[in-house]
Amino acid sequence: MNPSSPQHHDADWTAERAADLYGVDYWSAGHFQVSATGLLQVRAEIGGENCTVNLIDIVRGLQERGLPMPVLVRIENILDAQIALLNQSFARAIAQSGYRGSYRGVFPIKVNQQSQVIDEVASFGARFGHGLEAGSKAELLIALASLDADQGYIVCNGYKDEEFINLGLMAQKLGYRIFFVVETPAELPLLIRCGQNAGIRPRIGARVKLSSRVSGHWNATSGDRSIFGLTSMQLIDLVDELKANDMLDCMEMLHVHLGSQIPNIRDIRTGVMEACRYYVDLAREGAPLGNLDLGGGLAVDYEGSRSSHVHSMNYSLEEYCLDIVEVVMSALDLHDISHPTIITESGRALVAYGSVLIFNILDVTRFEAHRLPEIVAEDEHENVHNLWEVMATVNFARAQECYNDALFYRDEICDLFRRGQINLRSRALAENIYLEILQRIKTVIIGREDEYPDLAGLKEGLSDIYYGNFSVFQSLPDIWAIDQIFPIMPIHRLDEAPSRRAILADITCDCDGKIDRFAWDGALHKTLPLHPLVAGDEYYLGVFLVGAYQETLGDLHNLLGDTHVVSVRINADGNFDYVKEVEGDSVADVLSYVEYHPQTLLQKFRHSAERGVRSGKISPVERQQLVELYATGLRGYTYFER
Template sequence: MHTYGIDIWGEDNFIIENGLAKLNYASKPALVDIVRDIREQDFKGPLLLRFPHLTRLQIEKLYTLYNNAINEYDYKGKFNAVFPLKVNQLPNFLLPLIKSGEEFGYGLEAGSKAELFLAMTYNKIGAPITINGFKDKEMIHLAFIAKKMGHNITVIIEGLNELKMILEVEKETSLPTPNVGIRVRLFNSGGGAWAKSGGIDSKFGLSSTEILEAYELLKSNNLLHYLTMIHFHIGSAMTNIKPLKKALKESGHIYAELKNMGATNLKAINIGGGLAVEYSQYHRTTQYHLQEFANDVIFTLKNIAKQKGVEEPNIFTESGRFISANSTVLVTPVLELFSAEYELSNLRLKEENPPLIEELNELYKDMNGKTALEYMHDSMDHLESLLKLFDLGYIDLQDRSNAEILAQLIIKKAISLLEIADYEELKRIDNKIQEKYLLNFSIFQSLPDFWGINQEFPIMPITHLDKKPTRSASLWDITCDSDGEIEFNAKKPLYLHDVNLEKEEYYLAFFNVGAYQDTLGMRHNLFSHPTEVNVVFENNELKLEKIIESQKIIDILEDIDYDTKEIKKILKSSLDKSTYVILKKYLNENSYLKTSWSH
């Protein structure tokens, strides 16, 4: 059984049984059965399967990790967490998350006016709201209004000008003043793909001098009692814990210094995000246990508080990727295999064939486990010789076709006879034997981080997992862009099954796509979001909720500001009535390709 690294990234949320990828929850439904249930309702194109119970499990895990550490070290501060809305603002994801977090007091973090409106509308009163990012006076005014609504809201200032705007709004209105936090620009930075979000040259935060100026500004305006939090962030999905320890020491001392200067209501340190998500399916990239992460936070801050003689701060975190990534799975069918023409039925052997083709035919017939590698290498040499003969005019197109088919058949047969361990040998010639799998989705819409920053995502078929995968695979999406490909990588090889798509369906799933991919996705070629569905459980019974179909073509055109009435009018004027009826039907369907499995 080929597991596709599920023991590395799956966190026991997904399992393989009887050759099927299954959800390890309740009745352990197979993903392929969920997909087929949705298809029977005539929803076409790729699917986003959302599992709200996985989001809840992550929230529970986060609070358990920190509360374990608090109990272990007899820590006096409390743990709080907020979800950064930038990670995923879509209602099918967000609204169940908010409901799951209510009993924990789980809050939201907003980084724009639109996100702040969402937080003001849906966040439970009493659960924290933090505001990060650059702000104008309107956004700060909104924070005052949120405070009036009863929200526990903290405005994290990214610069002194924002603090000055808070002072202006406080003087100009009779609204209650929200809590104030200071984002500090630490000397220490994180690691990995998002390391630049922290450190002395980061985009956000106040320098030591600016922190002192902010303190004096608050004090001189009799508003120092509103300073309740300092904030830092040194990276997302950190694979190494050492940068965190350095940042904790630095921020802990800043907190203690401000406390001892007179900021008596300063009670919290917001450590930002950073908890790792395992995206690799080949080896573990995270070099720490999650409990170790929480323990280091609590232990370090407790020691600094003791050393400086101040109360132990409350802890805030914003680990959005950790909460959301594993809750969403993208499933797409394979539309076509581009070497499907290399089948025995396509051979056009003559009564008399060139000697090398006769030899290829004998190699194919006589191959066994012991001779597989030798015969495969021989077939590659024979094919190269035959292609040269074709260029010189010594064999015809029919001979060339037979040579290509026989070489591919030999390779397929050799791989099926070889053990998995022999794949190391096969990597030498993978560029010649790889299969191209055409998938009914857009990389730019559904996996923008792959295209933009070469982010890995675990990939595996959801069926055939009791069979040996024999084809080194490159994945093509259906956009007309050469970047719409996940190329075969011999260092991180993806092997898939050799299937007959005329006789069976074959689906691939991309895991850990719940963070950022939904809202970063772009409409390249005017492909819209996949059809999404929440998979929920009531009394352990599976139920499909809130199915949102991929946008119709006419709606996409309207969204990018075309006059759709004009489009219909022009098309209608050029066609007879019956043809226009057909065209109008197509306008009201989505852009993804139709296949037999879609109906």
């Protein structure tokens, strides 16, 4: 279906078709849907009942409360549901296959460190004993304060210094189940010494490098050249050193991390099989183990293509759980080794779905001719007349020829302009005619573009630019850094055909501050179908599945700061509450992050304004107004405010 085709203007467009076009059922894992009236809804199952809330109602409520766009909306119910789903899927897989161990999830704090999120993970995860993974001292402090001692596991990855280890060991005395994962050979002597000094036997995990390489963007975290983990030689040394210190009984975990966002289930199976081989041989060496931590990797289908593409996944959660349980079981049964507790450190699969970035569109650039004259004046340059003639003769059979001619005359006119032989008005007229020619060519070849391979880029080249009130660098850094795909679509007007095609530009004025890769209609495209703006009405877009990594990795490019964040809880009666609200950065906040002192800036500006009064450039009243404007600017939101 081609959204720029005339069919999109027809009356039989339905909201259902919009749901299909934007692939809502494919990427949303059932958390979002389109209403018959064309509104995007978030869906929550409460007490067996389906409750839905329109995203546009959440936005309107925020407006009434004085919170302007852009806003990151977190839906608590979704995080709750995802934690339940992961734990219940493993429980089902375990029951179904007769596995004799259990499952424990730990959420890697680095995936979203925001305190609201960690609080929610801790409270929603409590009923499943879901724990936390800490990769640094700061994250360990978060983990210890967020979990009760008898709640979930705390898995400590990353480089650990003495302070980190001592805190973990003392916390172990309180009853916390803390695992120190040895990532490099240098860590073990320190861990042994700290344990001996404190008189506490640490629970040790060994992270091994698997040679299985996985596909996907993060495949460098897997395979022999992965940065973290022990080689098999180093693993043997670790076992021997533990034996020498009479501490092999402390080795309670084997840890592997295949990578993040693993799209292909076969890679997961292969990696788990290899991990089991290590597990078997370590058990034979006499290590008690009992815990097999398989790290992250459970993917999110950002693309909605259910494929092994980098931003997709070719398996379901059920399949993931069942495959892991079955592979572990069959590998260990062969050697009569008892089934360990399976741990996974799923991050993105838990938190991605619950956050939506919503922003308004500020402006549009269209690549269309406007105000074309009825005729070209006789004294216009010959090449402008030539362009006009080309325009009049565009048809399907001559599409390529017209395109070549238009390009030729347009370039000639640019040269003439550079040499001062035609003026700005003539050049503007020529550009206008040129755009009209391209638009006509695009229209006549619609549906038969494959007959004109050289004109393949025309549709994208003539698409609109929609300027959105957001920063790619602050809110969607992975789009800039790793070409990540996120589902993006309007949150209203879905009962209207989206007759425009556009790329999105943010307000950073950076040429990288744009989005020009979108997944819809089951494929990747360079443009997104959108609705034309209606004067006086806001047009809102949502970027979905942004709960993992984006907030933490975002930066202050152009000093656009954190957006407002609101947490929403959907209630059984179908209403919703704004349960938490974190105001985004003010201009003063972001200035202070880069070492300015807002008060000093204000002071300096006041002096400068005073000098203006003294030299008679402004009146004292104008000085007062100017200083007030400056002070208001400091207090204001960093984004565009209407």
